[in-house]
Amino acid sequence: MTITIGNGVELDRRLFAFVGNYGSGKTEVAVNFTIALSKVVKPVAIVDMDIVNPYFRCREAQEQLENEGIETIFPKGEYFWADLPIILPQVKGVLERKNGYVVLDVGGEDMGARILASLDDSLKEKDADYLFVLNLSRPFTDDVKGCLETFKMIEDAGKIRLTGIVLNTHLLLDTTPETIYNGYTKAREVAEKSRLPIRFVSIEKGLLAKLDMSQVPSPVLPLERIMRHPWDMKPVCRFGPKELTKAADLNQKNRKKS
Amino acid sequence: MAKKLMKGNEAIGEAAIHAGCTHYFGYPITPQTEIAEYLAKRLPEVGGVFLQAESELGAANMIYGSACTGTRVFTSSSSPGVSLMAEAMSYIAGSDIPAVFVNIMRAGPGLGGILPSQADYFQAVKGGGHGDYRCLVLAPSTVQEAVDLMVDAFDLADKYRSPVMLVGDGMIGQMMEPVEFKPRKQVALPPKDWATTGCKGRKPNVITSVFMDPEVLHQFNLKLGAKYEEMKKHEVRVETYKCDRQMDLLLVAYGTTARICKTSIDMLDELGIKAGLLRPITLFPYPEKELYATAKKASKVLVVEMSMGQMLEDVERILKGEKPIEFFGRTGGLIPAPEEVFDLAKKLVKK
Amino acid sequence: MDIVFQRPETLRENTTHYCPGCTHGIIHRQVAEVLDELGLRERTVGVAPVGCSVLAYNYFNCDFVEAAHGRAPAMATGIKRSRPDLIVFTYQGDGDLASIGMGEIVHAANRGEKICVIFVNNAIYGMTGGQMAPTTMPGQITTTSPKGRDVNEVGYPLRMSELLSSLRTPAFIVRTAVHTPKGMIETKNYIREAFQNQVDNKCFSLVEVLSTCPTNWGLNPNKATEWVEKNMVPYYPLKVFKRPGEEI
Ligand SMILES: Cc1ncc(C[n+]2csc(CCOP(=O)(O)OP(=O)(O)O)c2C)c(N)n1
Ligand code: SF4
Numbered sequence: 068m069t070i071t072i073g074n075g076v077e078l079d080r081r082l083f084a085f086v087g088n089y090g091s092g093k094t095e096v097a098v099n100f101t102i103a104l105s106k107v108v109k110p111v112a113i114v115d116m117d118i119v120n121p122y123f124r125c126r127e128a129q130e131q132l133e134n135e136g137i138e139t140i141f142p143k144g145e146y147f148w149a150d151l152p153i154i155l156p157q158v159k160g161v162l163e164r165k166n167g168y169v170v171l172d173v174g175g176e177d178m179g180a181r182i183l184a185s186l187d188d189s190l191k192e193k194d195a196d197y198l199f200v201l202n203l204s205r206p207f208t209d210d211v212k213g214c215l216e217t218f219k220m221i222e223d224a225g226k227i228r229l230t231g232i233v234l235n236t237h238l239l240l241d242t243t244p245e246t247i248y249n250g251y252t253k254a255r256e257v258a259e260k261s262r263l264p265i266r267f268v269s270i271e272k273g274l275l276a277k278l279d280m281s282q283v284p285s286p287v288l289p290l291e292r293i294m295r296h297p298w299d300m301k302p303v304c305r306f307g308p309k310e311l312t313k314a315a316d317l318n319q320k321n322r323k324k325s
Numbered sequence: 326m327a328k329k330l331m332k333g334n335e336a337i338g339e340a341a342i343h344a345g346c347t348h349y350f351g352y353p354i355t356p357q358t359e360i361a362e363y364l365a366k367r368l369p370e371v372g373g374v375f376l377q378a379e380s381e382l383g384a385a386n387m388i389y390g391s392a393c394t395g396t397r398v399f400t401s402s403s404s405p406g407v408s409l410m411a412e413a414m415s416y417i418a419g420s421d422i423p424a425v426f427v428n429i430m431r432a433g434p435g436l437g438g439i440l441p442s443q444a445d446y447f448q449a450v451k452g453g454g455h456g457d458y459r460c461l462v463l464a465p466s467t468v469q470e471a472v473d474l475m476v477d478a479f480d481l482a483d484k485y486r487s488p489v490m491l492v493g494d495g496m497i498g499q500m501m502e503p504v505e506f507k508p509r510k511q512v513a514l515p516p517k518d519w520a521t522t523g524c525k526g527r528k529p530n531v532i533t534s535v536f537m538d539p540e541v542l543h544q545f546n547l548k549l550g551a552k553y554e555e556m557k558k559h560e561v562r563v564e565t566y567k568c569d570r571q572m573d574l575l576l577v578a579y580g581t582t583a584r585i586c587k588t589s590i591d592m593l594d595e596l597g598i599k600a601g602l603l604r605p606i607t608l609f610p611y612p613e614k615e616l617y618a619t620a621k622k623a624s625k626v627l628v629v630e631m632s633m634g635q636m637l638e639d640v641e642r643i644l645k646g647e648k649p650i651e652f653f654g655r656t657g658g659l660i661p662a663p664e665e666v667f668d669l670a671k672k673l674v675k676k
Numbered sequence: 677m678d679i680v681f682q683r684p685e686t687l688r689e690n691t692t693h694y695c696p697g698c699t700h701g702i703i704h705r706q707v708a709e710v711l712d713e714l715g716l717r718e719r720t721v722g723v724a725p726v727g728c729s730v731l732a733y734n735y736f737n738c739d740f741v742e743a744a745h746g747r748a749p750a751m752a753t754g755i756k757r758s759r760p761d762l763i764v765f766t767y768q769g770d771g772d773l774a775s776i777g778m779g780e781i782v783h784a785a786n787r788g789e790k791i792c793v794i795f796v797n798n799a800i801y802g803m804t805g806g807q808m809a810p811t812t813m814p815g816q817i818t819t820t821s822p823k824g825r826d827v828n829e830v831g832y833p834l835r836m837s838e839l840l841s842s843l844r845t846p847a848f849i850v851r852t853a854v855h856t857p858k859g860m861i862e863t864k865n866y867i868r869e870a871f872q873n874q875v876d877n878k879c880f881s882l883v884e885v886l887s888t889c890p891t892n893w894g895l896n897p898n899k900a901t902e903w904v905e906k907n908m909v910p911y912y913p914l915k916v917f918k919r920p921g922e923e924i
Contacts, residue, residue, distance in 0.1 A: 181894030
């Protein structure tokens with residue numbers, strides 16, 4: 068069964084693994100993708116397999132995901148913030164499920180992708196989409212050569228075959244329409260040389276409205292920025308679990324000085 | 326060069342290369358391990374040397390040795406590892422050797438947690454190691470600033486023949502921002518004629534921190550003291566935000582916390598409460614005169630830190646009881662939210 | 677009742693945080709069973725390292741302390757010297773024991789501290805996400821040896837059991853592995869011998885256990901087991917290196 072999410076993003080599989088380099092925006096894309104997916108089909112589960120990145124992981128968007136009725140699978144409680152490469156035993160179970168949709172947010176680089184290889188006994192029977200999230204403004208994937216090397220590195224480490232590219236070129240708040248257009252032109256070359264299709268382009272909603280889409284002729288997943296910096300005003304989800312922030316005493320010392 | 330989107334830790338590694346640093350010795354510890362991982366890939370590409378030490382004791386003493394040969398070298402770690410490096414830092418200061426340290430601070434004490442913290446202020450600014458030494462301490466609040474300061478750190482270390490430390494809370498190391506690597510300023514630096522590189526054609530050079538004669542050691546400490554006075558005269562860096570007016574409240578914060586305070590100040594503006602921010606960029610030398618002068622324009626002062634109140638003690642020392650000082654701190658890896666600082670500021674101003 | 681799978685009293689009910697297929701869990705269980713069998717639980721103090729087993733105290737049902745990275749043997753020395761009647765063991769990974777803690781382990785062994793050391797060698801830094809360990813195999817790729825361990829640059833993997841058994845002080849030093857059923861049985865016997873040595877106030881004992889890290893090796897548990905056999909066992913021979921009374 069083929070389903071469509073976002074602006075024309077067609078999907079015909081039920082297991083999606085987002086891989087890529089550190090900081091390519093995998094998590095942001097995976098979370099947005101999962102939410103978009105859950106608006107079309109149910110049930111949807113997301114697994115945080117990021118053992119590499121200690122701070123910005125999809126578990127930070129837990130509340131928002133769960134509000135959408137999405138099942139979240141990552142360490143909770145004390146282990147939420149643990150500096151430990153925790154792969155929950157449930158992960159295998161989820162991968163072996165017969166129904167529903169599963170999104171895997173895999174850690175960065177080959178080291179992160181290695182997790183997939185350690186789970187290959189659960190994955191090998193599966194027809195999965197392995198999507199490489201590509202930001203051409205990042206070191207090591209800023210030219211065609213770097214991209215091709217990285218694709219290979221990740222395929223070897225994860226013992227997978229990539230099925231497509233998700234283009235996520237941006238410079239955070241410094242992103243201009245040119246960043247997107249130039250990124251798209253370069254990505255086409257990467258796609259041609261690697262023989263991997265550009266499956267969709269992820270673009271921040273605010274910016275999307277300002278673009279001339281004839282320069283970006285591919286399906287689009289509009290992005291809501293979910294992970295914010297702690298100094299942003301009223302974020303959807305700020306770094307740091309909300310319960311913790313609220314529960315902690317304010318620690319405020321009122322010092323009377325004359 | 327086009328802007329790149331980089332994680333603070335990667336950017337620090339690349340900035341070191343940009344500054345002509347060729348050697349790195351380190352030991353893995355979260356949240357700074359990406360510095361080592363990045364340099365393990367990058368340094369060999371540019372003909373440099375990356376070596377994983379057996380411990381932070383090892384890493385810090387390796388940079389001590391490397392620096393003795395006049396090499397541009399640095400090491401990085403996070404809080405528990407920096408405690409182990411304190412020994413070498415004292416020896417480096419005690420033998421007038423330039424070297425750069427990076428501390429991407431995590432929550433302590435002990436093994437603590439991996440989340441951001443500013444609780445190593447005392448360690449960085451007031452010693453850490455033994456003896457009468459100081460370390461020039463730089464505290465960036467953006468990834469771009471981390472890059473710029475990292476480049477300067479090597480020049481400052483060479484200029485003063487002193488350890489220089491870049492401190493960032495874990496956020497600075499982990500967050501991503503667009504950065505550019507600007508062409509380096511050419512700074513005239515003293516020749517490294519003290520380096521131990523083999524005495525062919527000259528008298529042997531000896532690098533040591535041993536001074537048996539108390540009078541000689543005292544003279545050496547006076548010389549170090551004079552060096553720190555020079556730093557105070559020439560190296561102070563500070564940023565002020567909305568301080569060009571009479572203020573109801575002056576916030577004092579550095580690093581990530583300072584960025585949070587800026588958001589709070591903008592929120593206060595909407596209520597007609599006038600607040601400003603003083604952000605020290607050098608923690609040693611501290612912007613003493615600047616703080617004193619800026620605080621004169623404010624009715625109250627609020628210090629915000631991710632600690633139980635460490636920089637607070639410097640602010641109290643400098644303002645000598647002339648202004649009421651309040652404190653707001655978060656520890657354990659919690660980061661103050663802009664709304665929290667805003668709420669507290671409102672309360673303080675009303676009082 | 678199937679008593680084979682009964683939980684030893686020295687283990688708590690908590691499920692561990694270890695990855696599927698990680699052998700830390702097996703080794704915990706064996707130590708716990710031995711402590712049960714020798715009736716030592718109530719006078720044992722464990723010393724946890726910094727590494728994936730940093731939270732070992734959540735799983736063992738006996739007194740435990742948590743050491744700084746690499747310093748477990750020093751902490752154990754302090755405990756044992758203050759209370760010789762206690763049974764003290766450290767549980768350490770290869771980064772902890774053979775890298776940052778090399779000094780502490782050599783001197784604890786050389787002093788002949790009457791403690792047990794359970795040394796889990798998985799050829800990698802697990803906790804921090806797959807960096808090179810002193811025991812990483814030649815050519816093995818890690819995040820800090822992205823082109824594979826180059827022995828010309830960083831030397832060969834350290835054989836800790838061999839190294840420590842060269843010390844003159846009497847000790848029990850053995851290397852074993854838990855990737856086969858036979859190995860598991862042997863390992864437990866050696867762990868028992870180590871603790872018995874301590875009960876008899878005989879000597880320093882170290883049991884090096886070749887272990888797996890499926891997650892950071894990027895191998896499923898079966899392949900990880902094969903990897904131990906194929907790559908580690910030839911380089912790290914499984915044998916008793918030293919027993920008190922059999923001094924070289
Ligand atoms: C002084 C200090 N430096 C670095 C660290 C970070 N660190 C935590 S665990 C670890 C290595 C663990 O590897 P290993 O001992 O092999 O145990 P494993 O995780 O593989 O079981 C490191 C480097 C620390 N906690 N303290
Ligand atoms: S990372 Fe490796 S050593 Fe650590 S729990 Fe997972 S499998 Fe075990």
